[in-house]
Amino acid sequence: MAALLLYLIGARAAGKTAVFDALIQTPEGPHFATRGGHRLGTVKVPDPRLAALRDIFQPKKYIPAEVTFVDVALPAHAEGSGFGPLNAFLGEADAFALVVQSFGETDGAGKPLDSVAQLESVLLDLAMADLEKVERRVEKIEQDVKRGLKQGLPELAVLQKCKAAIDSGRALRDLELPAEEQKLVSSFSFLSQKRVLVIANTGDADPTGEQCAALRTACQEKGLDLLAFCAPLEAEIAALAPGDQAGFLQDYGLREPARTRLIQAAYQTLNLISFFTVGEDEVRAWTLRRGDNAETAAGKIHTDLARGFIRAETVDAPTLIEKKTHAACREAGKLRLEGKGYIVQDGDVIEIRAST
Incomplete structure (x- = not known):
């Protein structure tokens, strides 16, 4: 599939634009495009397995999977009319990241803050x-x-x-x-009908969302995942060089940047996995629905490969990273020949054999 489309929605002044700014921030600055009043920022999906394969094969091209975050702009004249005016545009989303204000005493309308009511609205x-x-x-x-x-x-x-x-x-x-x-x-x-991830936009004093108990309970009752996200803090972390981020995260009790955690949550919610193709020309990650077979994976790479599918030479990424070469994996009995009905597993490294 193309880049995963994750649309940021929420009540006015919930902070979704601040969340978007943090998500697309890099040490070189923010990168985004515009579409009408909406802003779109595409980021690479971090995957240490793919990075390790790149280091082994030293390819000419390195292509991680991508996620595009969309900061949805509700037209000013649409106040009170919900999402109706944006129905067609929102329909393009793969999933929604619903930003809920979880800091301060009042909401954007000056009323006492009720995060659960904001979610439900x-x-x-x-x-x-x-x-x-x-x-x-x-x-x-x-x-x-x-x-x-x-x-x-x-x-x-x-x-x-x-x-x-x-x-x-x-x-x-x-x-x-x-x-x-x-x-x-x-x-x-x-x-x-689309999957929803809830982002609790927290304050500096609560970066891990410990004060979001009521909102967390509401999300659990609705079967929704909740991610705590302190936008100013996450923007500051994203602006740091990768080597400087670990200590900063540890100081705030965070294990990974929120962008990474959000992408992981999106993959889990949408039931997605990654498989890889490797070689001297290209090391690449491909996104697939969990439960899809080898023939479907071949079609992701090129329709001709699905049409002429013969077999898929398959090995899991950790084994290939350990053994370094396909030949060594074959000698160790770890390289498998799978048919078109094989259910692709997360982290499979696949080479498709097809007739021309």
Whole structure:
């Protein structure tokens, strides 16, 4: 897949722009592009296994996987109208990072801060945007049925399931649909069907989120992962050279930069893994859905490889890093020949053999 698209959303003044600035900060300064009022910043996915393979093979090209963070700008005139005006744009996201203000006494509207209510309000906005879309489509199909056009009845049945779920307060990501039913509504790109990571934008006094107990409990009840993120601190860490970051993180009780933890959480939430291809020309990471097979992995590299698939020479990255060469892995009996149905594992190093 292309770069993973992680859209930052949240209530006004929750601090998502400060979080975005910290996520795209580097020792050389911030790097981002714009799309309308939105800002997009692409970062490399840190993976020590890939870095070790690069050191072994010394390739001409080194290509880590990428994540693009998007700072979503809600138009000023859309105040109070939720995400409806941005429905199509938000539908492009792979997942949402929902930023919740978790510092200070008052929120952006000057009211007493209630982080849980802020979380629930944004989740409701996502659901209401979906409900508007569902009701509009249901009305259209029902009109067609009255005119004798009944081909939309299967879709109508699925949409009514979706409406019932939203009306009962359930997010569509919690509604289990058979594959054939999901296919009927996939083009809608429902917002509440997308995976959500919650970012608690904490203050300097609470970089690890220990004071976010109520918000953490609310997230657990909804099946959402929570990541504590002190934007000013994380921006300062990201601006440091990699060798200087470890001590700084340790001083604040952090094991890794929040950007790394957010990417790891996104991969886990979206059920993604990485596999690698290596050689003198290129060492590269590829992103794949957990459970996908070798034929699908071949298609990620090039469609011709999937079409002419013969076998996949496979070894796990730690073994190749230890043995240094494929030949040594073969001699040790660690290099495997897998068929197209082989389920690719996280960290597999794969070389596809295909007919031309």
